[in-house]
Amino acid sequence: MSILAVAEQRKSPEGQPVWNRMSWETLAAAQQLAREMNLPASAAVAGHGIQQLGGELASRQFEKAYIVEHPLLESYTPDAYAAALRQLVERVKPALVLFPHSYQVRDFLPKLATSLGRVAVSDVVAHRVEGGKLTLVRQLFQGKVNADVSFTSAGPNFASLQAGAYRAGQLQPGTAALETFTPELDPGSIRTKPLELFRESQRAVDLGAAELIVSVGRGIKEAENIELVRKLAEALGAELAASRPICDAGWLPMERQVGSSGQTVAPKMYLAVGISGAIQHLVGMKGARTVVAINKDPNAPIFEIADYGIVGDLFQVVPELTEAVRKAK
Amino acid sequence: MKIVVAVKQVPARDSQLRIAPAGQWIEEADLSYEINEPDAYALEEGLQLKEKHGGEVVVLCAGPARAAQTVREALAKGADRAIHIEEENLGAFDPLATARLLAAALQPEAPDLILTGLQSDDFGYGQTGVIMAELLGLPHATIIMQVEKQNGHIRVKRELEEGWFQNVEMPLPALLTIQSGISRLRYATLMGIKKAKTKELKRLTAAELGVAPDSPKIALERIYLPERAKRTQLFDGSPKEAAAQLVEKLKFEARVI
Numbered sequence: 074m075s076i077l078a079v080a081e082q083r084k085s086p087e088g089q090p091v092w093n094r095m096s097w098e099t100l101a102a103a104q105q106l107a108r109e110m111n112l113p114a115s116a117a118v119a120g121h122g123i124q125q126l127g128g129e130l131a132s133r134q135f136e137k138a139y140i141v142e143h144p145l146l147e148s149y150t151p152d153a154y155a156a157a158l159r160q161l162v163e164r165v166k167p168a169l170v171l172f173p174h175s176y177q178v179r180d181f182l183p184k185l186a187t188s189l190g191r192v193a194v195s196d197v198v199a200h201r202v203e204g205g206k207l208t209l210v211r212q213l214f215q216g217k218v219n220a221d222v223s224f225t226s227a228g229p230n231f232a233s234l235q236a237g238a239y240r241a242g243q244l245q246p247g248t249a250a251l252e253t254f255t256p257e258l259d260p261g262s263i264r265t266k267p268l269e270l271f272r273e274s275q276r277a278v279d280l281g282a283a284e285l286i287v288s289v290g291r292g293i294k295e296a297e298n299i300e301l302v303r304k305l306a307e308a309l310g311a312e313l314a315a316s317r318p319i320c321d322a323g324w325l326p327m328e329r330q331v332g333s334s335g336q337t338v339a340p341k342m343y344l345a346v347g348i349s350g351a352i353q354h355l356v357g358m359k360g361a362r363t364v365v366a367i368n369k370d371p372n373a374p375i376f377e378i379a380d381y382g383i384v385g386d387l388f389q390v391v392p393e394l395t396e397a398v399r400k401a402k
Numbered sequence: 403m404k405i406v407v408a409v410k411q412v413p414a415r416d417s418q419l420r421i422a423p424a425g426q427w428i429e430e431a432d433l434s435y436e437i438n439e440p441d442a443y444a445l446e447e448g449l450q451l452k453e454k455h456g457g458e459v460v461v462l463c464a465g466p467a468r469a470a471q472t473v474r475e476a477l478a479k480g481a482d483r484a485i486h487i488e489e490e491n492l493g494a495f496d497p498l499a500t501a502r503l504l505a506a507a508l509q510p511e512a513p514d515l516i517l518t519g520l521q522s523d524d525f526g527y528g529q530t531g532v533i534m535a536e537l538l539g540l541p542h543a544t545i546i547m548q549v550e551k552q553n554g555h556i557r558v559k560r561e562l563e564e565g566w567f568q569n570v571e572m573p574l575p576a577l578l579t580i581q582s583g584i585s586r587l588r589y590a591t592l593m594g595i596k597k598a599k600t601k602e603l604k605r606l607t608a609a610e611l612g613v614a615p616d617s618p619k620i621a622l623e624r625i626y627l628p629e630r631a632k633r634t635q636l637f638d639g640s641p642k643e644a645a646a647q648l649v650e651k652l653k654f655e656a657r658v659i
Contacts, residue, residue, distance in 0.1 A: 151532075151541075151542065151543075152541070175563065176544075176545060176560075176561070176562050176563050177562075179520075179528055179532075179544055179545070180532070180542075180543070180544045180545075180560075181532075182529075182532075183497070183528075183529035183532035183533045183536070184532050184533070184535070184536045184542070186533075187498060187501075187532075187533045187536040187537065188536060190619070191498075191619050192496050192497055192498045192529070192533075192618075192619035192620045193529065194620055195526075195527050195528055195529060196526065196527075196528070208623065211526075212526065212628070213524060213525055213526060213625065214413070214417075214419055214428075214523065214524055214526075215415075215523055215526070216628070217419050217627075218419060218421070218428065218625050218626070218627060218628070219625065219626055219627070219628045220622055220623075220624070220625045221622075221623040221624045221625075221626075222620055222621065222622055222623065223620065223621050223623055224619070224620055224621075225617070225618060225619055225620060225621050226617075226619060264541035264572055264573060265541050265542075265543060265570050265571065265572040266570065266571040266572065267568060267569075267570050268557075268568065268569040268570060268571060269568070269569060270562070270566055270567070270568045271566070271567055271568075271569075272565050272566055272567070273565065273567065284658075285658060291415070292416075309658075309659065317582070317583065318582070318583075320583070321582055321583025322583075322586075323586070333563060333564075334561055334563070334564075334565070335565065336565075337564070341656075341658050342652070342656060342658040349415075362656075363652075363656040363658060365648065365652070366634075370416070370418055372418060372419070372627060374628070376630065376634050377628060377630045377632065378632055379632065379634045380632060380634065380635065380656070381634065381635050381636075381637070381648055381651055381652070381656075382634045382635070382636050382637070383636070383637050383641075383644045383645070383648060384636060385641060385644065386641070389641040390641045390644060390645060393641045393642045393644075393645035393646075394645040394648065394649065396645070397642075397645045397646050397648075397649040398649055398652075398659060400649075401649045401653050401659055402659065
């Protein structure tokens, strides 16, 4: 019985294996849960030519650090990664396996869990241990509601952790016994062929450097209404940004999108207009010093991180705010 | 190409949710419902692939009787026929049981391609599609932003973090989970709505498919509204008064004006 944290690496554009930074949060969470549940914790990383990364795991406070090494793990495929990690889980027999809730994990974890007759609890934001029983907290309805979820059977159980839910800084140094695990993988069983990694276009707008950002979400309803928010941004001298649905609809260019699939920003002020605050958006802007939200729903998740807020109809509030800003300058 | 698109009906995005007294689920009484947004994009992609390559689009939906509305809308947009697994208590199904239900209905269809949204707006597990692929023994790819059919296989564009993408090739049959924004959604035309009434809508039950939600692997114990991490200063009054108070704070407290 133990807790196993599976860290994630990927190839940098230069071809070197590098950590997905979310891995450190997962490793720290594994140490924390292990303490609270009185279990040993181990860590693993899968890939090819990743000895150095394995060495980094071995210098943290874990019982064991596993390098899951195979040439067929060089490029990520769900078939190879699920098979390799299933074999590791069958060997190590952990009670609980933790992952970062990354795009890669979302791709293979449900497959891995299903192959072992389990269901992973995805996108966990917190946990409680009471009388040895683990309860995980996750969000429903785009972050509007929280849910307590528990496993109903003995391990191995699986969970993935939301970015920012655990603190990487809590990770304890130490020493772990380093072990290389070589899974049996058959090239014929890998059905998908990964091709090149690429970025769409050069970004003309660097929102990351903006001091003030006014951002618009689906509460704006129509493309024509964006003018209203643009005027507010102009009055403030702020960059105009948007949540994903606005860029998906083509109302603003993709390069103005803030969130997990867009840009990450950390302005002095982030003013969110008609943005409910789904986690995919929040991860892109929660580094802002001051967050202001204008939304008609008092329970919108954006208010959980807002310093200032107005609950009301943006079509009435925004013109008044633009006017007040102009006067104040 | 025979394409099955799995869709789900969820509470409308702008719903103000209230927790039901037992704390097990939300108050459903006065909610309005709509198609899960990523599923709407999966349907759109299915329809576009059919327009390019010919074939058939079958809509598959598991949900209570009210979900028939979402199924009819999909038919009106251009799907050829539909399968509705009518199940009032889908909340008792964990993602594995739900995927079993969908897979049981899918199997006899033997589609070339299965599409579904990358996650649902209600539970948001983001797992049902991938579990279905595993149960059906099919290759899959998730968070897809483009699908291109080539000779006997497909090439898809996977979205990764921070603006990165990756192309992936795979043989058919396969399963893809589609990301919102892959293309522009169409509206149903009057003609489409009229035609939908004559299209085949097959109703099945979980019992008929031989799938029961027995022994769920994970249990939803309780739901509740999240606590606020920050104390938000809220400004009341008329829009003009609230705006004036906010500007005051932005100027003298946050010092950003």
